[in-house]
Amino acid sequence: MGRLLWSALELAGFEPVLASEKRSFDSQGDADFQHAMKKQGSAEAEALIAKWRARPEDAPKGWFTYHIYHKAPDWIGPTVCAALDIPYFVAEASHAPKRARGGWQMGYEAAASAIRSARAVFHMTRLDGECLKPLIAADNALVLLPPFVDIETFIENAAQIDIDAAVTNAGGRKDVNNLLAVAMMRGGDKLMSYQQLGAALARLKTPDWQLLVIGDGERRREVEEALAPIGDKAVYLGAMAPDALPAWYEYADIYVWPACGEAYGMAFLEAEGCGLPVVAGNIRGVPDVVKDRETGLLTVPGDAAAFAAAVDQLLADAPLREKMGQAGRQFVREERTLAKAAEILKSHIEGVL
Structure with missing residues (x-):
């Protein structure tokens, strides 16, 4: 999404420049680490301020930060903006009041302060928007920027793959769903989603199907254990480059993912853009990318029986799969495009500038 936002800013007519490569992410809630990040961020901010004051012709007209939250606050941008008197913009911020105390308190407070200072906060899900509302000053804007993909480029760059051979080589079968x-x-x-997926698919009543699994990682063994309930119906295809994915989205009949803790899920948009109906958990931002009963079926989070019933429903109804697939293709290619995102960014950023 960071790269997509960069492309959308360029399409909107802006000239983004990478100001910092510092990564403030703290996975542990370590106060000492956060203090160190604050100190390093302050030093980097002062260096940027000095550089741009010495060469004002190179100074930015605004600052744009992506994905601020309690684990990854922005220790640089607000300081630079205050010193240079330029506006601050944020995309995909999130605010969780339950983090006001505990290991991430410092990061939480820093993220909240940065969000309050932003002239425009672009949020990507309705849930995030509701949580952010209390932080938005009267003169600042809270703007819905729905998740999007550059589906045209995604499809154009698709690699040619011998799918049947790849499935057979991985131990899969032909002529099944x-x-x-x-x-x-x-x-x-991610592991929890695989566990829920294994438990749900083991309940399927439809006999002729297999699960194609694209991905790999350090928890491969636990994933195989999670999918053990479906036995040899799990076909492991390994990690793949992005240009390989369109062929698999086109080949499959249903995209399935419980989406535990998912912010929204870029793969859902990719699948829909390729005409693939979705079955997913109705959680967090997933309803912002999957239109229930239009582009797919959303089920109660953690309800294995409901998830299985939804998959069985689509397996048994090819016309419904086709209808949802076409609706998903239209939804992504008309409403969730790079051009739409650029239009939203252009309108609100130019309005401030």
């Missing part, structure tokens, strides 16, 4: 999941094999929410 293909479910598809694309996800890294790591701990936390």
Whole structure:
């Protein structure tokens, strides 16, 4: 999404320049680490301020930061903006009041302060928007920028793949319905999603199907254990480059993913853009990218029986799959495009500048 936002800013007529490569992410809630990041951020901010004051012709007209939250606050941008008197913009911020105390308190407070200072905060889900509302000053804007993909480029760059051979080589079968999941094999929410997926698919009543799994990672063994309930119906295809994915989205019959803890899920948009209906958990930002009963079916989070019933429904109804696939293709290619995102960014950023 960071790269897509960069492309959207360029399409909107702006000239983005990477000001810093500093990464403030703190996965542990370590106060000492946050203090160190604050100190390093302050030093980097002062260096940038000095550089741009010495060469004002090179100074930016505004600052744009992507994905601020308690684990990854912006220790640089607000300081630079205050010193140079330029506006601050934020995309995909999130605000979780439950983090006001505990290991991430310092990061939480820094993120909240940065969000309050932003002239425009672009949020990508309705849930995030509701949480951010209390931080938005009367003169600043809270703007919905729905998740988007550059689906045209995604399709144009698609690699040619011998799908049948790849499936056979991985131990899969031909002439069955293909479910598809694309996800890294790591701990936390990803592993939990694989576990829920295995439990749900083991309940399917439809006999002729297999699960194509694209992804790899350090938790491969645990993922295989999670999918053990479906036995040899799990076909592991390994990690793939992005240009390989369109062919698999086109080949599969249903995209399946419980989406535990998912912010929204870029793979859902990719799948829909390729005409693939979705079954997913109705959680967090997923309803912002999957239109329930139009482009797919959303189920109660963690309800294995409901997830299985939704998959069975689509497996048994090819016309419904086709209808949802076409609706998904239209939704992504008309409403969730790079051009639409550029239009929103251009309107609100230019309005401030």
